[in-house]
Amino acid sequence: MTFIDMLGAAERQNHSMLCVGLDPEPARFPGRLAGDASKIYDFCAAIVDATADLVIAFKPQIAYFAAHRAEDQLERLMAHMRRVAPQVPVILDAKRGDIGSTAEQYAIEAFERYGADAVTLSPFMGFDSVAPYLKYHGKGSFLLCRTSNPGGDDLQNQRLASVDGQPLLYEHIARLAQGPWNLNGQLGLVVGATYPAEIERVRAVAPTLPLLIPGVGAQGGDAAATVRAGWRPGAPIIVNSSRAIIYASSGDDFADAARREALRTRDVLQAARADSLRVATP
Amino acid sequence: MTFIDMLGAAERQNHSMLCVGLDPEPARFPGRLAGDASKIYDFCAAIVDATADLVIAFKPQIAYFAAHRAEDQLERLMAHMRRVAPQVPVILDAKRGDIGSTAEQYAIEAFERYGADAVTLSPFMGFDSVAPYLKYHGKGSFLLCRTSNPGGDDLQNQRLASVDGQPLLYEHIARLAQGPWNLNGQLGLVVGATYPAEIERVRAVAPTLPLLIPGVGAQGGDAAATVRAGWRPGAPIIVNSSRAIIYASSGDDFADAARREALRTRDVLQAARADSLRVATP
16 A cells, blocks of 8 residues: 555545644653653654544654654654554654665665655755655655745745746746656655645646645644645645644643644644535535 | 864864765675674774874764664764764764754754764755754854755756846855855855866855865765865865775775775875965965
């Protein structure tokens, strides 16, 4: 089963386009876990258990594990997710970007060591920084395309003088990912939620690719506008929310609170999708 | 002592612009270490011991450690380098590229967990993906600028229509790093060795930044042309060679062979520098 197939199956089974991002910061841990980096696994596993039937994917962010010497806890978490939620694909958010044998090492890290179903990548070094991941049949790769942080404009929003139609850099990346780069049919794009018009633009250039959309929830993107801009039948979106869900409560009820917030966000997204369908088929 | 100060001191003490890249692949390990991932530390430490008086820097590539669950060996290696070669700065080659609190986690990983003196970064997400590293006073950050892999052209070599003078993307990055982005005065650039004309172009736009130049040796760049293109008095270059040095012998004499190859490469670089000086001051 390929990553794209897994996405579709999880979306149908859980009626969800919501991805829960696992960004464990011990300093923000609730209740009895507060400040304890040895509890990263326990914290994340509790969130997973509380939300596994509500999500299209989980997205652990590897930086939070690396900062705390917690690679072993990430390994245990990946195994836990495969065990309790085998139907939910796991996207390892690593934003790796390197070439040749170094990229091969990172692909081993993501797909073999951690057993991720997909990984996030930076396209800055070009196609041969993506190719080593595409050799893994059925594994997904999301390329950074348009990020909605303040500095996202610095490079991504530059207009390219020598490419047909003078696209913006992020539009050029979307075009490459939809077309010549998509050798294993498992490419997707990372597009921030802050500017729905840009999601719509990416969707126009990349009509079938899965879009991983962070920035809903704590980062402020409007969930319904995101769905209208990016979702199309047969063109999935994976709308990520991390902090608004995993830190929904600072007490020992954090897992229940995470479930409530995930349910609420999922339902907002599903309602927006139903609206989009009504508009599309009057 | 800042990273730039360390670079200058190591360059003078070791009469060297050579950086030895530590890319440990157990499958390529020589002699009695062959194939043994538990010997990554032993292999790298032997290379360090054999070359510490010949280099301006060491550059461990973190992907090779991550692929083999060898973060603990990287920690031990970093401690070993600080102990036996405290005068040699260590550049952690990680090419991280993320924003906000995630970038802060990666900065903790590089500078606190591993104690690196500098790190390599991707500028794709813009200034706020670089800023968290600049808060570490005296720590260096090398931004990917122009890489000489085949796909390096895909994005880096695009001409920007809306920036004054219509620079290429990599020239724009060099300009940002030389100017507005260089808040702690410790930025550098990564520029591949394959095309000396491009090194020269980067040097023209960024007249004082340290340039980290991979691609000499196994990757085929011409050492002397690299020096002529990039080195200027007061504007250091760090010329990296990995495989040509660390895999110079497939026998148990690998450390001696690495030393011979490092010495040879260092001397080629120093001779080219002497030539450059002669040309510059006739």
